[in-house]
Amino acid sequence: MTDPNDLHHVPLAETAASAHDRARSALTSTDNRLMDAVVWLSAHLTAMEHVVYPFMRANLPTERVELDEQRRLSRRIQRVLRLLEQGWAGDGSAPRGSGDRLRAELTALMDEHEKGESALLARLSDTVTDEAGLALAERYDQAIGHGPTRPHPHGPHRGWLGRLTYAFDAARDHILDVLDSRHVPLPRTSRPRRQVGPWGGYLLGSAVQADQPETQARTQTVDQPTTRRQP
Numbered sequence: 001m002t003d004p005n006d007l008h009h010v011p012l013a014e015t016a017a018s019a020h021d022r023a024r025s026a027l028t029s030t031d032n033r034l035m036d037a038v039v040w041l042s043a044h045l046t047a048m049e050h051v052v053y054p055f056m057r058a059n060l061p062t063e064r065v066e067l068d069e070q071r072r073l074s075r076r077i078q079r080v081l082r083l084l085e086q087g088w089a090g091d092g093s094a095p096r097g098s099g100d101r102l103r104a105e106l107t108a109l110m111d112e113h114e115k116g117e118s119a120l121l122a123r124l125s126d127t128v129t130d131e132a133g134l135a136l137a138e139r140y141d142q143a144i145g146h147g148p149t150r151p152h153p154h155g156p157h158r159g160w161l162g163r164l165t166y167a168f169d170a171a172r173d174h175i176l177d178v179l180d181s182r183h184v185p186l187p188r189t190s191r192p193r194r195q196v197g198p199w200g201g202y203l204l205g206s207a208v209q210a211d212q213p214e215t216q217a218r219t220q221t222v223d224q225p226t227t228r229r230q231p
Contacts, residue, residue, distance in 0.1 A: 046169075052136065
């Protein structure tokens with residue numbers, strides 16, 4: 001099984017299969033890791049929706065029917081995940097005594113979804129270059145590390161409004177995860193650090209930047225070795 005903290009340069013098909021495996025393992029565990037399964041599947045499905053499916057739609061024009069079916073399956077899985085999450089949180093609107101039934105339904109949906117997903121990823125691998133496939137896998141990894149961590153079965157998922165909703169859901173979920181002290185078993189991916197420009201420096205405190213040359217001059221003066229005058 002792929003190490004979740006070392007997903008770079010791993011083929012997308014293998015990474016996606018690992019996400020399913022981890023969710024399935026958490027779902028069937030006996031140590032109450034149901035929410036780990038919810039997190040893994042929520043992150044995986046939204047990463048596929050946000051990053052991979054648009055790429056597939058552009059590069060697999062003859063697979064539109066299969067792709068639309070995958071999207072429908074994703075919605076069904078997210079609805080089940082939402083019900084499981086509500087039941088786990090003690091939400092009064094959640095159906096009572098439905099935990100085992102929902103787990104069984106989720107297991108069946110996962111099997112169907114993974115089968116279709118594997119077929120589409122195999123066809124995509126035969127269509128695009130290795131460089132394009134690796135770039136797509138890296139974008140998926142970034143989406144897993146920074147995207148939503150909870151199910152969002154409703155709302156827009158395509159176009160500019162879908163992208164806006166995705167960003168909002170990701171920020172909201174990360175705040176809720178901290179407030180709830182929720183375990184998030186996802187790989188951590190780092191973003192490149194941006195250089196602060198003139199306006200950014202002004203907003204962050206131009207006085208600090210203005211002091212830097214003087215501070216550096218003082219540092220250089222202190223660090224310079226002193227020479228004693230010979231008598």
